[in-house]
Amino acid sequence: MTGTIQDYAVIVNNVLKHIAPKVAATTRSEYLDFMTKIDDNQRIYTDVGVTGLGMAEIIPDGAVGASDAPIQGFSKNYVQMHFTKKVRMTFQTNFFLFESSAAKIKGDVKNKVLEGKNAIELAKNYLAQCLLAQGFGTSFTWVPISSVGLATPVSTLGADAVAYWSASHPREDGGPVWSNVIVDAVSSPQFTYSALLAARRQQSLKKDGRGMPLMSTLDTMVARSGSTTAQFAKTIKGTIDKGLAPQQVNLFNNAPATDTFNVVELSAFENQGLSGLMWGMFDSKLKTADYGFIYIEALATRSEPAVVDSLGNQDLVMNFNSLCQMGASDLRGWMWSAGNGTSTG
Amino acid sequence: MIQDASSRHISSAINAGPGDTVLIARNLTTPAWNYIHEIIGDLSAAGSMSIVAINSAAAERVLGTFNLADGQGLTLQDQSGQDNRPRFEFNPDENAVMRCVTGTFTGSLERSIRN
Numbered sequence: 001m002t003g004t005i006q007d008y009a010v011i012v013n014n015v016l017k018h019i020a021p022k023v024a025a026t027t028r029s030e031y032l033d034f035m036t037k038i039d040d041n042q043r044i045y046t047d048v049g050v051t052g053l054g055m056a057e058i059i060p061d062g063a064v065g066a067s068d069a070p071i072q073g074f075s076k077n078y079v080q081m082h083f084t085k086k087v088r089m090t091f092q093t094n095f096f097l098f099e100s101s102a103a104k105i106k107g108d109v110k111n112k113v114l115e116g117k118n119a120i121e122l123a124k125n126y127l128a129q130c131l132l133a134q135g136f137g138t139s140f141t142w143v144p145i146s147s148v149g150l151a152t153p154v155s156t157l158g159a160d161a162v163a164y165w166s167a168s169h170p171r172e173d174g175g176p177v178w179s180n181v182i183v184d185a186v187s188s189p190q191f192t193y194s195a196l197l198a199a200r201r202q203q204s205l206k207k208d209g210r211g212m213p214l215m216s217t218l219d220t221m222v223a224r225s226g227s228t229t230a231q232f233a234k235t236i237k238g239t240i241d242k243g244l245a246p247q248q249v250n251l252f253n254n255a256p257a258t259d260t261f262n263v264v265e266l267s268a269f270e271n272q273g274l275s276g277l278m279w280g281m282f283d284s285k286l287k288t289a290d291y292g293f294i295y296i297e298a299l300a301t302r303s304e305p306a307v308v309d310s311l312g313n314q315d316l317v318m319n320f321n322s323l324c325q326m327g328a329s330d331l332r333g334w335m336w337s338a339g340n341g342t343s344t345g
Numbered sequence: 346m347i348q349d350a351s352s353r354h355i356s357s358a359i360n361a362g363p364g365d366t367v368l369i370a371r372n373l374t375t376p377a378w379n380y381i382h383e384i385i386g387d388l389s390a391a392g393s394m395s396i397v398a399i400n401s402a403a404a405e406r407v408l409g410t411f412n413l414a415d416g417q418g419l420t421l422q423d424q425s426g427q428d429n430r431p432r433f434e435f436n437p438d439e440n441a442v443m444r445c446v447t448g449t450f451t452g453s454l455e456r457s458i459r460n
Contacts, residue, residue, distance in 0.1 A: 186436070190378055190459055192349050193349075227460075228350055228351075228352075228459055228460060231350065232349070232350035235350065275376060276460050277376060277377075277378070277437070277459075277460060340376060340436055340437050340438065341378070341436030341437065341438070341439075342400075342436060342438055
């Protein structure tokens with residue numbers, strides 16, 4: 001929309017006393033809670049995997065050992081996306097709201113309501129959690145929530161060319177496929193103590209590209225802020241932190257069966273973002289440029305100089321831009337559940 | 346000790362005649378697991394009563410079948426020590442259905458949701 005003076009009839013009323021901004025107090029870059037930031041100034045960032053060596057062997061005296069070499073893995077291109085926000089106001093709107101000596105909107109309120117950097121961080125936060133929520137498919141169409149702007153197709157394929165959350169991730173050495181979908185009697189269970197134990201059992205069985213143990217432990221849980229899942233995760237975490245098991249099957253055995261964990265809560269964007277039932281866990285030791293989700297930034301969010309549309313109607317135009325991309329190549333460090341008891345990946 | 350989390354428990358009456366009666370309908374607009382913590386009641390004529398989960402593709406999971414005598418009462422409750430773990434659990438795509446072959450099951454249901 002373009003802000004014309006008629007859109008602010010109440011604000012420019014000459015007796016108005018107080019103008020209260022209706023925006024979030026702060027916008028935090030919460031995608032960095034589960035993504036690794038990579039600074040890269042090129043338009044295309046390519047990563048390709050390479051395995052280590054297989055296990056060593058034992059030979060008799062004088063025998064010749066078998067030769068081994070690393071195996072080239074899967075590769076993926078990340079092409080920078082352009083996040084932008086444009087603000088447009090007519091000449092009178094800008095003058096009477098912000099510039100006149102009787103300007104209605106004070107500087108600090110102006111900063112809050114015209115903060116395009118927040119708008120861009122919100123888009124990044126939302127896209128990041130959409131990647132988690134939509135990761136059972138191979139792609140989805142991302143639409144900004146405020147219905148200002150275009151729909152954009154987004155891929156949710158890892159470097160191995162299967163969906164982020166899949167029970168059939170191929171292994172570099174051609175070994176058995178592996179899964180990062182949580183199964184606790186049913187696929188994609190809701191979060192419970194039992195599902196936590198199941199996820200950690202599955203993670204312990206993960207292998208590297210040569211079939212060797214990944215030696216990974218899920219230590220961080222992701223859920224939607226304020227959901228029953230997040231609330232219950234805190235109960236379970238608190239109980240484990242006290243040295244107690246969050247269940248009472250046997251009164252003489254009430255020590256927890258697993259270690260504590262951290263909880264990362266992501267804002268409730270809803271729509272294509274996290275539902276209250278979705279949850280997942282990752283190994284923070286595998287939150288690196290090599291494993292897990294990455295955020296590749298070529299241009300941090302910047303405000304362009306405000307310009308007057310001098311060829312047209314003299315509207316004031318402000319632009320905010322960022323060039324970045326986000327996604328994942330190898331999600332061995334993650335386990336995920338749609339929380340619906342049915343998604344199998 | 347807590348085993349699972351759910352909403353406040355809600356009680357409602359059961360009056361299930363012969364055939365399938367939906368005790369709790371799926372709500373895919375606001376997906377939630379449905380938990381049944383307790384069923385109390387009796388069957389008006391000798392026959393069998395089943396608790397069945399039926400999903401939107403009409404696939405069934407039979408969670409329990411009980412052969413009851415004429416007027417026989419039945420109480421099904423959560424396992425003690427497993428707080429809030431439901432006696433019967435239904436995923437967000439499933440209807441909770443009571444299936445009576447003969448007679449009418451009359452009683453009470455205590456349920457909650459997890460969303």
